[in-house]
Amino acid sequence: MSERMPQHDLVVRGRRVLTDSVFRPCEIGVTAGVVVAIEPHGAGLRGREEVELQNDEALLPGLVDTHVHVDEPGRTEWEGFASATKAAAAGGVTTIVDMPLNSVPPTVSVEALEIKRRAARSQVFVDVGFWGGAVPGNTRELGPLHDAGVFGFKCFLLPSGVDEFPPLDAAEMERDMAELAGFGGLLIVHAEDAATIEHAPHAQGARYDRFLASRPHTAEDVAIAEVIDRARRTGARAHILHLSSSDALPLIAAAKRDGVRLTVETCPHYLTLTAEDVLDGATAFKCCPPIREAANRERLWEGLVDGTIDCIVTDHSPATIDLKAPADGDFAVAWGGVSSLQLGLPVVWTEARRRGIPLEKVVEWMSARPAALTGLARKGGIALGFDADLSVFAPDDGFVVDVARLHHKNPVSPYVGRALSGVVRETFLRGERVDFAEPRGRLLRRGAA
Template structure:
């Protein structure tokens, strides 16, 4: 049987002559397949972990395994989460590669990039990177890449880490929460930007101004409003302005992590219009949770920068819709239960971080659909755009020649979050008990269904896989 040529907008390079014939390792077919031209009735043929056929439904592709999607299921590309704290080695009791990547797979995430801190040693030189890669190699259920760290005194290490395959470099402009990953001041950040500009690497920044926070009220106690006032929007705005100007002066690529202050949207928009090489992410907790709903002592909600008011949340959605914010990443930052100070609920004492890796897709889909956003738009924010920003060109979309990373998503199904059903190592999340729309029923990595028993994830280097 002759296969039709797929439309060019579904990923076939013009004139490639890449039509595929014969039997496939895997065929998935259904009425709802999210292609680069939208949700269409399609048959997807996979060979050697790569999408090699994408044909109209009814063409009858043959495969060693054939999956028929249910009427309520959509095949979507695996999500790409560029902001995950795995913490192994060194703080594996907080989270490890096995637990984090199982959670990712359950949530339809097939690629994560691991942050360089909270592990011991932090990823601030090549030796530490290799230690981290050794820890991940035999226990990753999804593909894993790594960020390097930029700290005082390691400018000379950055090129080596870049050549070893990190996707860019993270820095803080205030205390990171762990002493082994100290912050840069603005001048040090500029020095590192100038270094990274020479090989076009990206600096990703936790942007809160330490001086503003030093002058803010104290957060002690179990009242969330006091904690919110201790991390004011102004601290975020000042630091973001510093990042913008240093990126403008140096011509370096800069990325703002976990934007929570809607006040900063105007200057971000202006900087982008001016040609500053700036990208921005926000997180599920800033788009869904609000300061008004945080209960007394509710330290599961504590993160830095903080969850802000409902009015702020709505402006973040507007910034996402108009492209000022480029995409969504989880900032999955787990800890042990004792570090959350659950007994006292003291926001000054509790570790700041939200666990959401397994839940990020239904969390965002629940809020997005209520606001009239499509599933295609959500997947763009959580798969295609983050993949493109870090150079993972074979991921984030279902297209010919791309990795066969998928999840089967039932958008109209629903569930209530039960922490005992999460794969995260520590059963705590601010979403506990929340009713969410959208269920990930199966996840595929390189054309193989992830079973949670046999790790098949690969380690990623910038521009290649191991």
């Protein structure tokens, strides 16, 4: 080992290090929180701390989850920044972007954004950015929110479930798209059509098939067509949140071929769970749009593999036990949301490996692509000049989901008792090990992150 070699803050060496989308034997040198050296294994980099990966471990970039509901302030009993970011770190997620609801106030003005930032400051264990909200009457707030550093703007096309975040109609959505197009902003859309759902059978009682019928494929398909049409007219960037209906994939693919500035995400629960397996009264599985049939799940995987779907994020949307799992198991009244921030990587990896999809592709969908969506230029990969956000992952190890071992605030999960492949053994944020005791996360701003 040469005495002239630099002393790094951290050196990680292993036989399976993911760089440039390929696993290779490498040594990674980290100084001041940044990856400054990538050398072949055996190069002998020196660091004040040195980590040697075990033979069954791989080094991954920290995941980037751009769809997380942290409900603090206002509904902190549902979820808070400390609990959510601990869950993220335990799942190998080093960056989250927080949705503008269900906190109170919602992030629909610069003042509300500052309230959210004050609540988060000093208690986050991973890096946290923020989405703004687009609601009726706040078009003039979009520019100032963009300048204040939000990563884009979320809207609903039907009631959101909370009164303080009302939906846009199609004309309002187009008006806001035109506003965002003027400064390069991004509109992210909960795309379900209100009129279609209003005319569908209403959910009632504990039967899952009734709930599924209340949120039909066509509700998504009609709304996605509307988003595409308005994005085409305005030239704005648009992003479809939590795609559940595979029937919309041909429409999405055609829009992309036509040059519409459209991206699409889906979620672990749509890729792994099926309607056929949801028991009546099992409201832990309720989400909107819903978990659909097995054949639909297969087509979503096809859409990921062929590039129609861009990325996978969790849509971590928790609530208190009484709201999420009412005693009567009524799907009509239970809160709709799946808590999976800590489990996203092993859930997706378990299903992907069964299909012969390599781990590096899963990481692309869950790290590089979400980072690109939000313009996080130093996140989403292990590369020179990138933040040293790292996850030590044992892809062949396994565990059974125990809700008592999850960090999110309320112990509800549809994955309880499920055997999963892949264990996150350690997480590093900018080269420092996350110890779940000292919060070292930063608050991120668009363009400065």
